[in-house]
Amino acid sequence: MAETKPLIVFGCTPVFGHLLPVRKIAKGLIQRGYEVTFVSCSHYQKLFEEVGCNYVAIEGYGDWYEAELKTRFAHRDTLPPGPVQLAWDVEYCFVRVIPTQHEAMQKAIKLNMERYPGRPIVQLSEGVFQGSLPVTLGAGIKPTATMGIGVIPMPLSSRDTAPFGPGLPPPSTDDQREQYAAMSKQVGETFFGKCQEVWWEMLAETGAKKPSIPLLDAPFHLQDRFLQMCPPSAEYPRSDAPDSIRFSGGIPKGAREPMTDRSSFWKEITTNKGDKDVVLVCQGTIALNYNDLIIPAINALKDRPNTIVVAVLGIKGKTLPEGTVIPDNARVADYISFDDILPYCSTFVTNGGYGAFQHSISNGVPVVCGGTTEDKPEVCSRVEWSGMGINLKTAQPTEKQLLEAVDEIIKNPKYLTRAKEMKAEMDEYDPIGVVAKNIDELAAEKAAK
Numbered sequence: 001m002a003e004t005k006p007l008i009v010f011g012c013t014p015v016f017g018h019l020l021p022v023r024k025i026a027k028g029l030i031q032r033g034y035e036v037t038f039v040s041c042s043h044y045q046k047l048f049e050e051v052g053c054n055y056v057a058i059e060g061y062g063d064w065y066e067a068e069l070k071t072r073f074a075h076r077d078t079l080p081p082g083p084v085q086l087a088w089d090v091e092y093c094f095v096r097v098i099p100t101q102h103e104a105m106q107k108a109i110k111l112n113m114e115r116y117p118g119r120p121i122v123q124l125s126e127g128v129f130q131g132s133l134p135v136t137l138g139a140g141i142k143p144t145a146t147m148g149i150g151v152i153p154m155p156l157s158s159r160d161t162a163p164f165g166p167g168l169p170p171p172s173t174d175d176q177r178e179q180y181a182a183m184s185k186q187v188g189e190t191f192f193g194k195c196q197e198v199w200w201e202m203l204a205e206t207g208a209k210k211p212s213i214p215l216l217d218a219p220f221h222l223q224d225r226f227l228q229m230c231p232p233s234a235e236y237p238r239s240d241a242p243d244s245i246r247f248s249g250g251i252p253k254g255a256r257e258p259m260t261d262r263s264s265f266w267k268e269i270t271t272n273k274g275d276k277d278v279v280l281v282c283q284g285t286i287a288l289n290y291n292d293l294i295i296p297a298i299n300a301l302k303d304r305p306n307t308i309v310v311a312v313l314g315i316k317g318k319t320l321p322e323g324t325v326i327p328d329n330a331r332v333a334d335y336i337s338f339d340d341i342l343p344y345c346s347t348f349v350t351n352g353g354y355g356a357f358q359h360s361i362s363n364g365v366p367v368v369c370g371g372t373t374e375d376k377p378e379v380c381s382r383v384e385w386s387g388m389g390i391n392l393k394t395a396q397p398t399e400k401q402l403l404e405a406v407d408e409i410i411k412n413p414k415y416l417t418r419a420k421e422m423k424a425e426m427d428e429y430d431p432i433g434v435v436a437k438n439i440d441e442l443a444a445e446k447a448a449k
Contacts, residue, residue: 005034006443007119009108009143011101012126013094014041014058014065017284017355021151021229021251022126027051028432034439037108039101039131041065056108062100062131064093081372081395086165087191089374091198094128095215098202101131106140113141120144120443124435126151127219127226130199136222137208145442148219149435150228152354153378155216156245158238163187164216167377167393169385170236188214220245224442227435231425234361234386246438249429250358265331268308269344275306277346277410280338280365282312284353290320292396293370297349300399301406302327310345312336339363347409349402351395352376357383364423366415368405370394387418 008029012022019040026036030052038048042057043065049055057063064072073092079085105123112121123143125132127150135142155164159177162168163184171177188196192215199215213221220226225244228235232247269278281297283290294311301309309330313319316335326332338356342348342363350356352371357379360367367389369380376395384391390405397405409415 006122006144006439007112007116008034008036008122008124008439009039009105009112010036010053010124011039011105011129011132013129014044014063016044016066017353018126018128018151019044019047021355021358022149023048023051024251025124025149025229025432025435026053029436029439032432032436034436035112037112039104039108043067054108054111056104056111058097058100058104058131060100060103062097062104082377083165083187083191085373086375087195090192090215091195094130095195095199095202098130098134098199099205101129102134102140102206105131105135109141109143120447122147122439122443124149124439125219125223127154128152130202130215130218133218133222134203134206134208137203137211139203139206139208144446145225145439146223147438147442148223148226150226150230152375153382154220154228154235155375155378156220156238156241157184157214157217158236158240160238160240161236164378165191167381167391169381192216224446225438227438229431230358231361231422231429233422233425234357234382236382236385246434247429248431248434250362250426250431263331263333263336265310265333268331269310269341272308272344277304277307278341278344279307279309279347279349279406280312280341280345281309281349282314282338282356283351284314284356288314288318290324293349293351295320295324296397296399297402298327298330298332300402302329304329304403304406310336310341312338312341347406349406352380352383354379360388360419361422361426364416364420366409366419368392368402368409370397386422388415388422389419390415 012019030036037054039056041063045055045057079088121143123146125148127148136146161170162180171180196215200210221242227246227248229248230250281294283293298309298311301307307329311332313334318334338359342365345365348360348365349368352369367383369383370392371380372395380391383389392401
């Protein structure tokens with residue numbers, strides 16, 4: 001490793017949809033000569049060590065991953081989707097983990113200090129990894145600099161946005177701004193009041209000072225810099241955002257893993273010369289009730305002329321429920337790399353994962369989306385606002401809704417035109433280069449003080 005480069009300590013929430021893009025960043029930095037020590041749950045240690053990272057696993061309460069949501073956090077499924085479930089997620093998955101995340105980050109920082117005395121250390125953290133924040137509030141050993149990495153829609157509050165969670169578009173009038181401000185106050189008090197109290201308690205447990213800002217805003221205000229991993233046109237503009245925020249353009253196709261195990265129908269897809277519309281359908285890795293989206297979609301499109309539907313189940317080894325009738329024009333796979341198949345697709349039908357949105361942009365493919373859990377309403381709202389897709393505003397669309405949306409996307413050229421424009425914007429960026437440039441800038445700025 002180049003002796004002049006800062007050392008990187010990188011923390012991430014232990015959810016695959018957050019870890020995968022962050023792994024690409026870590027891999028890209030290593031290829032550019034940086035030494036990276038990664039911090040997350042024990043389950044994903046091998047995933048990062050195989051790309052060259054050193055690894056410190058979180059211990060205790062914070063050592064969980066998304067497959068345990070239905071067992072370790074079984075109460076979550078009894079809550080209604082929307083603000084109630086989102087507030088529960090924030091408290092139990094992102095806030096109560098702070099002490100154990102902070103402990104692991106401190107261990108990683110100490111190991112690097114002992115191994116390389118005097119070398120600058122830049123702490124990177126995925127945007128909702130709250131264990132990165134205590135050092136910005138006086139707790140523990142502080143790294144040279146801190147930087148957040150955003151791989152979900154920005155939850156930063158603003159006079160120019162609605163409250164985060166329900167997926168509302170930005171205000172268009174002063175009256176709407178006032179309405180949203182009142183709504184933000186109500187949501188904060190009703191749903192996130194307890195989260196805020198627990199957040200202060202967890203920070204105090206680490207020895208951190210009590211901040212005066214809302215917990216969802218903290219990553220943007222407390223760290224030296226924040227990089228949002230998307231092009232600017234995929235995120236709501238905020239006139240009152242801190243000047244520490246930058247955009248990286250996204251995670252480019254070349255930084256993602258190519259597919260090596262081809263599906264049996266792969267040649268049919270790649271030899272299609274536009275004679276048939278190829279529609280990709282996927283629900284991600286958490287929402288695995290395929291009756292919500294995948295099965296309705298393949299049934300909705302079964303009689304659509306000149307159409308091939310590719311349903312991807314999101315996890316290797318997964319299958320559709322026993323007895324599911326697969327139409328003649330449907331092809332089902334447990335896992336396919338989006339970047340391998342999207343260049344052949346006319347439309348991507350998704351439940352609103354942020355990664356799916358980013359893949360769609362990088363391939364210039366318009367989107368049909370619908371989701372009501374986690375941050376999915378916010379992703380779907382941004383898809384609609386950006387002009388490159390249709391927001392169904394439900395996680396369980398009818399076959400009629402799905403058919404009409406796919407028809408509209410394919411027949412109306414405005415969606416494809418906008419998708420190609422956003423792809424062109426993303427193509428102008430070198431995302432790993434942007435991350436590296438900001439690391440070096442922060443290290444140099446701190447050294448000069």
